[in-house]
Amino acid sequence: MTTGTTQTADGATLFRQDSQFRAFFDDPRWALAIIRATVLEAAHPQIGAALADNSTFVAHPWRRLRNTFLSMRRMFDTDPAVRDREAARLNRLHARMSGSDSRGRAYDAMDRATRAWVVATLFESAVTMCRLSGQPLDQHSMERMYAEYRAYLATLDGDAAELPEDLSDFWRYFDRVVEEELENTEAARIILYRLFDHLPAPALLDGAPAVWAVGRAVVSPLLGAITVASLPEPYRRKAGLAEMPGAPFLMQGAYLAAGLTRFLPEGWINAEAIIETLSLSPCSDDPRARTVAALRARLRRASALLRLLTPLSGDTGPGPASATSTATHEGRRSAEEFFRQVLDQTGDGYLDWPDLAAMARELATRLDLDEPAETRLYDAFAAWWRELQAALDTDGDGRVSADEYAAAVPTLAGPALIRVAEVLFDAADKDGSGTIDSHEYRALFRTGFHRDLTTADSAYRRSAFVGDFLSFMSGRRTNTPYDPLLADA
Structure with a gap:
């Protein structure tokens, strides 16, 4: 492969419609992989500090999810003009993020080695996702996808020199960063132990807090356990992450179940449509809003019933509430x-x-x-x-x-x-x-x-x-x- 270009060694153009990366956009397994990659990013001291100081992922996670998804869509668009414009926007955004962490160590969102680590976590998590779901990538597919991710980094930085050129060297690089540089950062802890437990409802479920609270109480600990179990063992050991009994089997089952969606008819799962629907505001004139409004009304009734059966603290009585x-x-x-x-x-x-x-x-x-x-x-x-x-x-x-x-x-x-x-x-x-x-x-x-x-x-x-x-x-x-x-x- 050629560093900094958008072509593989055999001349096949990257970023085309059938690219390896684009194949995962509507894959439910990708949701699990993205969470895992985000934890590995946040465990890097520079990224963790930048996230803690500047990111809205705690207070506005659904908005952050939507913007990140759309940005990645643009960065892997078939039109180079779209990719270059999005890269310029991201670079302006990152150039405004610098400072120091709680230990006085400087961070800079434009640091090339740190940006390379972000891309590395996405690639490695995609490979791990396929392996855990019983559909491991063959060597050719893995090398092609790695070329796509290096081209992604080259679009951002002008070249991909911060990532090893050969895939075999990449695995040594990845293991070294995990063992020598990652830490149990505050941002990683927030994602694993606070974000899931206190995740606010998306716009779709606004007005049905009881329904959302019940669902979150069930899903959050499972999602946290699955994510921890999927992380590299050296990092789990270093960060002292507790592993729930049976978590490896739960993780394997979750990835396998998500992988079964490949048997659904093509087009049944559209990640962009799902994210847009979750983000629809009550006053939207989107054609889907009528269906969403009807669903929201039913959820409110279900929420009211749950409140009667299991009143939430702070919902009744005098005082600030x-x-x-x-x-x-x-x-x-x-x-x-x-x-x-x-x-x-x-x-x-x-x-x-x-x-x-x-x-x-x-x-x-x-x-x-x-x-x-x-x-x-x-x-x-x-x-x-x-x-x-x-x-x-x-x-x-x-x-x-x-x-x-x-x-x-x-x-x-x-x-x-x-x-x-x-x-x-x-x-x-x-x-x-x-x-x-x-x-x-x-x-x-x-x-x-x-x-x-x-x-x-x-x-x-x-x-x-x-x-x-x-x-x-x-x-x-x-x-x-x-x-x-x-x-x-």
């Missing part, structure tokens, strides 16, 4: 809810720059922004963070706690937030017409334009857009188009 319910009923969030659902994007219990950067990142992703519009949006959020820090950070620790936010009873609608709204409007107004039409509205909110399009004044004007944005951010209102954009999981 009642105040929260009242606020929500009136179309407003309490300060605590707003802080947790909207401001604390990373889920670490504090508001700081990575939280606002995550908002900017999500908005830029939705609008598919290029430079310089992307930088203008980040700069506007950075100015808002400086304004918030000056107003709310009373103890001077460089971040805002939930108590500091609640005690200040802020309106948040200062000049910097108004500037954020104006920059966001300009970014959404792709044609520069001074209004947001139905197509531009859908690009941002992923739902229909809920305004009267039959009148002459049907477009979304700047003043109305800025007012609605400020109403959401400072008035803490619920049931707005911004909920699925910034508040939903």
Whole structure:
């Protein structure tokens, strides 16, 4: 194979429709493999620190899943222009992530060796996935898929020199990193022991907390046990990961069962359609929304029945829960809810720059922004963070706690937030017409334009857009188009 190219040694073009990687996109086994790969990524000190400081995978896992899936689709697209554009976007995103971990060690999301490890975990987990499901890849298929992953890395970094050229050398490289560099990082522990146990419901199951809680209570420990059992033994030993009795058999059974889906008719499982359906908001005008709405109504009834049979703590009685319910009923969030659902994007219990950067990142992703519009949006959020820090950070620790936010009873609608709204409007107004039409509205909110399009004044004007944005951010209102954009999981 040729380093940094998109061709194998026999001249077969990579990234085509029948590529080895693309064959796994709609494979249910891939879900198990991705979780495993993510743990191995998070166990790397640099990646673990970057995830802990910047990622929204704890507070907004479903949004993160959707964006990651779409990014990988683009990175393996048959059109080189699509791949190059996505690589440029990812590089801009990663260039904004650097810092130090709790032990003072520096991390940089653009570090080439670290990025190579991410690609290595995806490849190795795909090979392991096939082996555990009783369908091991033959040598030719394995080498071809490795060439695809090296080409993926080359698209990002300009070459694939950080990964060994020969597959035989790759296995020695992988074992060395596992044994010498991986650690029991906080990010890896969160994924294994916190994320599964506290995974928020996707939009599809919103409003049926009892149904989701029961399902999560059953699935979460099993998923955690399967993931731990599938990890390399040297890492399990180093990290002191407890293995549940019978976990290897459970893991083997899960992969085998997922592998049986290959006998289903082609097209029955479509990962992109599943992820999109899970992400549908209640106000979406997607044709599938009617079916989802009916399903959601049934889930609410089932949830109500479960509440009667097994009341959840905090659902009844006086106190803060009642105040929260009242606020929500009136179309407003309490300060605590707003802080947790909207401001604390990373889920670490504090508001700081990575939280606002995550908002900017999500908005830029939705609008598919290029430079310089992307930088203008980040700069506007950075100015808002400086304004918030000056107003709310009373103890001077460089971040805002939930108590500091609640005690200040802020309106948040200062000049910097108004500037954020104006920059966001300009970014959404792709044609520069001074209004947001139905197509531009859908690009941002992923739902229909809920305004009267039959009148002459049907477009979304700047003043109305800025007012609605400020109403959401400072008035803490619920049931707005911004909920699925910034508040939903």
